[in-house]
Amino acid sequence: MEHPALCVAAMLLTAAALTVAHAAPRRAETRQAPRQSAQEILAASPAADWRALDPENTLVMELATGQVLIELAPRFAPAHVANIRALARGGFWDGLAILRVQDNFVTQWGDPDGEDAAKARPLPAGASARLPAEFSVPIDRIGKSAGFTKLPDVDGWAPRTGFAEGFPVAADPKAGKAWLAHCYGMVGAGRGDAVDSSNGSELYVVIGQAPRGLDLNITVVGRVLKGMELLSALPRGTAAMGFYDKPEQRTGIQRVRLLADVPAEERPALQVLKTDSATWAQLLDARRYRSGWFVHSPGHIEICSASVPTRAAP
Amino acid sequence: MEHPALCVAAMLLTAAALTVAHAAPRRAETRQAPRQSAQEILAASPAADWRALDPENTLVMELATGQVLIELAPRFAPAHVANIRALARGGFWDGLAILRVQDNFVTQWGDPDGEDAAKARPLPAGASARLPAEFSVPIDRIGKSAGFTKLPDVDGWAPRTGFAEGFPVAADPKAGKAWLAHCYGMVGAGRGDAVDSSNGSELYVVIGQAPRGLDLNITVVGRVLKGMELLSALPRGTAAMGFYDKPEQRTGIQRVRLLADVPAEERPALQVLKTDSATWAQLLDARRYRSGWFVHSPGHIEICSASVPTRAAP
Structure with missing residues (x-):
C-alpha cells in the first residue's frame, strides 16, 4: 500500500x-x-x-529543552531593540518564565510577578519602563538600504507586501508607512492599553495562523530563527487566554543573552538567506x-x- | 507596572x-x-x-490526554466520509498512532506499518483502499441548501471565499468549483502521487499558517471541533518532514469511533454555531x-x- x-x-x-x-x-x-x-x-x-548573524541583533534564549535564537529588527523598532539589548545585558529574563501559550495564537514570556509592583523584577540599568510605540516606520526606511523586495501577489491586509532584511514586511505607500507583519515565528512586545506602554520585557511569538489584525497595533521586534518548536509545542495554558493556571506549569527561562555576549567559541554558526x-x-x-x-x-x-x-x- | x-x-x-x-x-x-x-x-x-452535532458526521478520537472531536464534511467529500465511517466502525485506528508532527504544518496519524504490505493493518469490511479524488465539488453544491455565506474580503488564493455548514470554503465561479480551504484545524486525507490514492485511513490536521497551496490538491474531509490542542502541542518529530524517529516517540490512539456508536449518555453535548x-x-x-x-x-x-x-x- x-x-x-x-x-x-x-x-x-x-x-x-x-x-x-x-x-x-x-x-x-x-x-x-x-x-x-x-x-x-x-x-x-x-x-x-x-549572511552571518549580527551578534548585536541576536538574542539567545536558553530553556531546559534547548536554545532559541531570535533575530532583532532595529530598522523597524530601534527603541525596543535598544531596550531589549539592555534587558538582556542586565540579565532581566534569567530565571523568569514562559507564562502563556494560547493555541493558534501566541506563546508569551516575561516576569510572572510583573503585575505586582512589590514583587516585580526591577528593570536593569539602562532599560526604560516605557517606550514610544513603534508600530510602523516611514516607508522610506525600507528603501534601497533595506533591500526591500516587493511581492507581486495581492494581500488583503495591506496594499504592499514583501521582505526586508529577512523579515516579512507590509506597507501602505499612500500613508507613507511600513511595518513588520505578524507571521508565524514573529516576535512582538506586549503592551497595555496605552500605545507607549511596552518596553520589550514581555515578549510573545506567533504560533498559529498569522494574526495580521495585530499589525499596526503593537511593536514587532524580530523573528525566531531557530528553536521555534521549543515555543510552539508547549502545553497550552488552561486559564483565560492561555495563561497557565499554576506556577509549576510554566516553562522556566534559564538565561537570555545577546549573541555578542556569548563567548565566540560557543556561538551557533548560523547563516540566514538574504x-x-x-x-x-x-x-x-x-x-x-x-x-x-x-x-x-x-x-x-x-x-x-x-x-x-x-x-x-x- | x-x-x-x-x-x-x-x-x-x-x-x-x-x-x-x-x-x-x-x-x-x-x-x-x-x-x-x-x-x-x-x-x-x-x-x-x-446546531447539535450530527452523530453520523462526527469522529471521536481518544488519546491518553483526552478526546478529539472531528466534524466530517460529506457535502465536500462524500466518498471519503463514507469510507471514514467504515474505518471507524471497523475499529481501524484503534491502537494505531500519531506518526508525524511537522512544525507550522501538520499533525498526521494512521498506521505506522502502512508502507509494509506484510505488516499493514487490513482495511475493515466495507472500506475501500482507493477513492476518487474529492479535491472540489461543483459550485452549485454550496448553494442555498448549504447556507453558503460569502465574505466580501479579498482573498489571494481564490476568487470567492466564505463559509458553509461550519467550514471555510473557497470557490471559483468561472471554473464552477468549490472546495474546503486548508485553515488551522482542518483535516485532510493523505494521498500518494496518484490523485485517487487516498482512502481516509491516514489523516492530517493543519497546525500552523494555513497551507492554502494544498487546496485543490488533496481531499479535505472535516475540521477539529474540540481537542485541537491535543494535536497541535505534541513534540515535533525530528526525522525528515516531522516524522518521529523512534516508535516510542509516537502518541498512541486508543480508539476512534463515530459519535453515533458512542452510547447516548456518554456523548459530548457540543453545539456548533451556524x-x-x-x-x-x-x-x-x-x-x-x-x-x-x-x-x-x-x-x-x-x-x-x-x-x-x-x-x-x-
Whole structure:
C-alpha cells in the first residue's frame, strides 16, 4: 500500500517544474516555474546569498529543552531593540518564565510577578519602563538600504507586501508607512492599553495562523530563527487566554543573552538567506508555481507562506 | 507596572465599537462595527443560531490526554466520509498512532506499518483502499441548501471565499468549483502521487499558517471541533518532514469511533454555531472592525482568520 504520509509531506518540498497557472482573476499570466526543488535551489545557492548573524541583533534564549535564537529588527523598532539589548545585558529574563501559550495564537514570556509592583523584577540599568510605540516606520526606511523586495501577489491586509532584511514586511505607500507583519515565528512586545506602554520585557511569538489584525497595533521586534518548536509545542495554558493556571506549569527561562555576549567559541554558526537574493526569489517562485505531486498550482503566495531559511555555516 | 500580557491577550477579545475603517485601497468604506465584544455577541446569540452535532458526521478520537472531536464534511467529500465511517466502525485506528508532527504544518496519524504490505493493518469490511479524488465539488453544491455565506474580503488564493455548514470554503465561479480551504484545524486525507490514492485511513490536521497551496490538491474531509490542542502541542518529530524517529516517540490512539456508536449518555453535548447565522456575521464584523485596545482596525478578515465557535449545549 502506498504511504500517503510521505507524499503529503513531499508537497512542501516538491520540485516545481512547468506549471499551468491558476485561473484566478487576479493572476492571468501563465508562467514557467523554476525546474528545481527547494532543496536543489538551496543546494545551488551561492555563498554570497547568505549572511552571518549580527551578534548585536541576536538574542539567545536558553530553556531546559534547548536554545532559541531570535533575530532583532532595529530598522523597524530601534527603541525596543535598544531596550531589549539592555534587558538582556542586565540579565532581566534569567530565571523568569514562559507564562502563556494560547493555541493558534501566541506563546508569551516575561516576569510572572510583573503585575505586582512589590514583587516585580526591577528593570536593569539602562532599560526604560516605557517606550514610544513603534508600530510602523516611514516607508522610506525600507528603501534601497533595506533591500526591500516587493511581492507581486495581492494581500488583503495591506496594499504592499514583501521582505526586508529577512523579515516579512507590509506597507501602505499612500500613508507613507511600513511595518513588520505578524507571521508565524514573529516576535512582538506586549503592551497595555496605552500605545507607549511596552518596553520589550514581555515578549510573545506567533504560533498559529498569522494574526495580521495585530499589525499596526503593537511593536514587532524580530523573528525566531531557530528553536521555534521549543515555543510552539508547549502545553497550552488552561486559564483565560492561555495563561497557565499554576506556577509549576510554566516553562522556566534559564538565561537570555545577546549573541555578542556569548563567548565566540560557543556561538551557533548560523547563516540566514538574504531576502534580496536570487535564491530567495527562486524559492518563492517554487512555492507559487507547483508541479510534481501537485495537480493544481496556486499561482500565489503571501508573506506568511514561507519562512526565510537558515543554515549551519558551511 | 502594567502587565502587557493581559493586554496582548485582550486584543482577540476586545469589544469592537465605532471604528474608522482602514484606508486600504480595496476597502474604502467607513463602517460602524458592532458595539459588542465577541463574548457579548455569543452571550446574546439566540438558541436557533446553534446546531447539535450530527452523530453520523462526527469522529471521536481518544488519546491518553483526552478526546478529539472531528466534524466530517460529506457535502465536500462524500466518498471519503463514507469510507471514514467504515474505518471507524471497523475499529481501524484503534491502537494505531500519531506518526508525524511537522512544525507550522501538520499533525498526521494512521498506521505506522502502512508502507509494509506484510505488516499493514487490513482495511475493515466495507472500506475501500482507493477513492476518487474529492479535491472540489461543483459550485452549485454550496448553494442555498448549504447556507453558503460569502465574505466580501479579498482573498489571494481564490476568487470567492466564505463559509458553509461550519467550514471555510473557497470557490471559483468561472471554473464552477468549490472546495474546503486548508485553515488551522482542518483535516485532510493523505494521498500518494496518484490523485485517487487516498482512502481516509491516514489523516492530517493543519497546525500552523494555513497551507492554502494544498487546496485543490488533496481531499479535505472535516475540521477539529474540540481537542485541537491535543494535536497541535505534541513534540515535533525530528526525522525528515516531522516524522518521529523512534516508535516510542509516537502518541498512541486508543480508539476512534463515530459519535453515533458512542452510547447516548456518554456523548459530548457540543453545539456548533451556524455559519449562516446573524451571530456568525456579527463575530466576523467584530474582527474586521476593531476598537478599544486597537488603534488600527484592519477592515479585513480572511476565511482562516476565525474559527467557528462551539459551546457546551446549554
